[in-house]
Amino acid sequence: MTKESANLNLDALFIGDKAENGELYKSLLNKLVDEHLGWRQNYMPQDKNMISHAEQDSPAFEATVNHMKDVLDQLSQRIRTESVPWHSAGRYWGHMNSETLMPAMLAYNYAMMWNGNNVAYESSPATSQMEEEVGHEFAGMMGYRNGWGHIVADGSLANLEGLWYARNIKSLPLAMKEVMPELVADKSDWELLNMSTEQIMKLLIKSGNHLDEIKDRSARSGKNLQKLGKWLVPQTKHYSWMKAADIIGVGLDQVVPVPLDNDFRMDIHSLETIVRDLAAQGIPILGVVGVAGSTEEGAVDQIDKIVALREQLINEGIYFYIHVDAAYGGYFRTIFLDENNDFVSYEKLPELHKKYGVFTENKQYIKRDVYEAYKAFDQVESITIDPHKMGYVPYSAGGIVIKDIQMRDVISYFATYVFEKGADIPALLGAYILEGSKAGATAASVWTAHHVLPLNASGYGKLQGASVEGSHRYYQFLKDLSFKIGDRTIEVHPLVNPDFNMVDYVLKEKGNNSLADMNQLNHAFYEEASYVKDTLYSKEYIVSHTDFAIPDYGNSPLDFVKSLGITEEDWNQQGKVTVIRAAVLTPYMNTEDNFYYFVPKIKLAMKKDLEAIFEGSRAKQLS
């Protein structure tokens, strides 16, 4: 079942909306705890107990236990009072979260009792090996033949690490020119700054025992950072990219936003124009970030076209590093992989998905261009992928994967106390990553999830499918939805047919084409259906929201806004559109039965929220 799983039942892997599998969870948990306790008891069983029964019966012991219980009660009360019910099957349609996988939670709990630290193999032999395996599984998932990856605390850090790779690699040819000019003889600075990563890695091998000296002259020295060129990101500039450019020292001034198209994907023509314009000015391109699953729209950039553009420009002496930020959508690549982990043809997808019951209906939810984007992942240098998003593993479990394991050498360090040089062990992890100490439990958690759910259409692909199918049901439902509130008609308008599993939409009063009013309505609706008002436990329908503002989106929302009857003039004046945003991660909304069970409940809850807005306390401000 490791490589394929013909008949995986996803419902067996979650505790469940109503804790349907709660007893199963507890029995597995207790078994694991007992296995740990037995291990403690049986390491050197000849040693006497340090804590005697008499001490356990003493007043101080008892008082301390009672105090601990009081604090745990406070903890429990506070968390139960103010937490978000994203385990809900059909009530939660907001942030990028849902139930997490029972096996991942169990593995975390279990491994935590040993408290391994994966920064060094010696501190955590078992979980360090698991992280090494997970790293290779990440690489396999992306189609990398000689890749490597590791777990990162979160996607922002993984993005930072990707930029660190890009920066240090890009600077190497200049360093080679200083240290071993013969390696790069006859190359101009422009040529040095436009060498491909593959070429640079080949030269690095040739550098032999000058490697450390070359690294010392690379960007890590602090020199040449401003020479390396521009870092191109989608115009929406997710703040993790701004932070990363700040932190890495390249600087915000080197970040160039690339406009989006009407599907909220990076506009490839704009990308080409920007690259050519910069090149014409003699400014190199440090790298380009493509996003697979944008945080606001779930849009998937056309990675294949970014790669194709690079192929074309190589002939003109222009090269840029490509990092794919698939923190959100990375695991979606498993839906394209067959039981041999091969990327199947688009034509064969329906057959594959039928075989493993990836979708409950015989529909093709996956757009051709999304398919092509994912197919091209194996051509980019590095990818961010977060198990704690579409891997359904608890926080904090981000990840990064690189195309060529040799790239590690560019950023590596060594420290005596954690690394025993020359020992025959798989990876001195702390030397090759941005972070220091890291929980072995996270690796155990991700490893277990990967081994319960094969990383192809039979396992994780099926889970992605449940989420995607749920999002399409939700999209179809919203498309034709409207409400009568008094004598007003409130219509629902989804933004775009989802690339992945995120559905954005607006509520709009029919006949009222004022963008300001529409924005106010959507914000008020968000406030009704979110934490901002009342307790979460009382919310019958929970959403999140976002603003598409001109500085971040340019005119990419304009087509949508105009389609609602709003004028371009109004758009320019307001400068933004407020939308309701739902990341549909729940694995239960794929079946017709489940979804239509919740439809009347959702409608009722939405209607109540709208009534509160137009007829309740908010009526005044909106009248």
Next chain:
Amino acid sequence: MTKESANLNLDALFIGDKAENGELYKSLLNKLVDEHLGWRQNYMPQDKNMISHAEQDSPAFEATVNHMKDVLDQLSQRIRTESVPWHSAGRYWGHMNSETLMPAMLAYNYAMMWNGNNVAYESSPATSQMEEEVGHEFAGMMGYRNGWGHIVADGSLANLEGLWYARNIKSLPLAMKEVMPELVADKSDWELLNMSTEQIMKLLIKSGNHLDEIKDRSARSGKNLQKLGKWLVPQTKHYSWMKAADIIGVGLDQVVPVPLDNDFRMDIHSLETIVRDLAAQGIPILGVVGVAGSTEEGAVDQIDKIVALREQLINEGIYFYIHVDAAYGGYFRTIFLDENNDFVSYEKLPELHKKYGVFTENKQYIKRDVYEAYKAFDQVESITIDPHKMGYVPYSAGGIVIKDIQMRDVISYFATYVFEKGADIPALLGAYILEGSKAGATAASVWTAHHVLPLNASGYGKLQGASVEGSHRYYQFLKDLSFKIGDRTIEVHPLVNPDFNMVDYVLKEKGNNSLADMNQLNHAFYEEASYVKDTLYSKEYIVSHTDFAIPDYGNSPLDFVKSLGITEEDWNQQGKVTVIRAAVLTPYMNTEDNFYYFVPKIKLAMKKDLEAIFEGSRAKQLS
């Protein structure tokens, strides 16, 4: 009991070496799991189950559960086969780890079921509030009146964040000169680069609505990084500092090592000389890192003297940022705080410690200069403190704390989708930190530990005391230890009387003054008493080791080496001394009874290891 705890029983807070409190752990865990399951069941109880009993009885469900159980069995087997028994009371004397606090583990397990993400308040109201409280508790622990802190995935990242603060703050006056020259009129560039953090913060308030523009011209732009000056770190240059300087773009070329004294602390005279020499060359000092609890020796740098030097140099127009890397020793500051969290006088320490039973014997283990170093923490700009080290909380829980909450504005960002501007909530965490998504469970874990153990001598201080007392017992024991192996006498020589709770020592054959032989012996001993050979479960005594090599240590180990009868010539030739290293975190070795119970067992195990070296398979290589 929150502010003080007259009668805290530490043994009630751990599962125990022999799982003595295993049943207590299980009963508390099950209660918490039940509370979570009940919460799931009672959010919208009118909704039907998504997972039916019929489905739970189906073959696919059963097969999936069995598969999950198989994978969990593999997990359990692998972890039990290759994990480090640092829960052991008297067998593990190696890396910086031990049992973790039961309440912290329980809180993690509990909060993980909700899987909150503390990057945004909306995603995790309860645990976000807890992190905010923990941040203020960190500040209180350090004596900061207007401070703030937060949890970080690990100490390396916290150090990087500290350097990020230093870099961006240091660059602000240059940015002010560009944007609002009137703010810094008549100041030379040298003066701008030597303004105190306090002055800079005051000017920032004055900048009013030019704040963003000034930040845009600060180091985050990518400009001026090389102008900011040198970053001074202890000569041992823990690799996290090298990585940090690389990543932050300041560069390794700007890192200046400061020699150590014979106690393995930063040599303050050398520091002064370096600062003055640089200043004389017109090179500013970006900042100085003091370490409280070095990773190899547990040495505590004289923070008070670094602060005093800065006070003195301010009068000469020289200023530097100070960051204290107390990732390891940060929680030790609680031992100096009374029930009002006031830092007590050195004279009153014994009384305070007696009141709360911090030590079992009436001895003063704390050196005066270590006391003074901790006292001065409240004078530095930022401090790294890791709950997953001396906080006895599971990985990954690092932390950082800053003296002035306003410093946050220097590094802050905003992103629309996670932050609802203007909402009346405590902290938009993601905007003020280096990381992105972060587990709410970590905050719950640290919060619970802090509330079970008050952050003063009555709680955490008592736990630190147990560890410190254990290390002194171990040090005294090793001082007079020797072994007869055949006709050889092997003596044990501890390095220094510990500043904190780490004990380093060497094994040496009496009469053989060859440093090469001694290094070989110690390395062989480490291999016998560590994971390198055989299975961990069979090890009766486990240590770690480190090398003090001239590039990292200069001649600071020379006095010690010479005291063993080894010549300076030999030292210069070998260039390093290999030592056995024990971070004594176990909370059980403080009492005389417990410690002397283990003494014969440790002696026997050490003797066996030495016999294996001299008489077993290794004899040949060492003969």
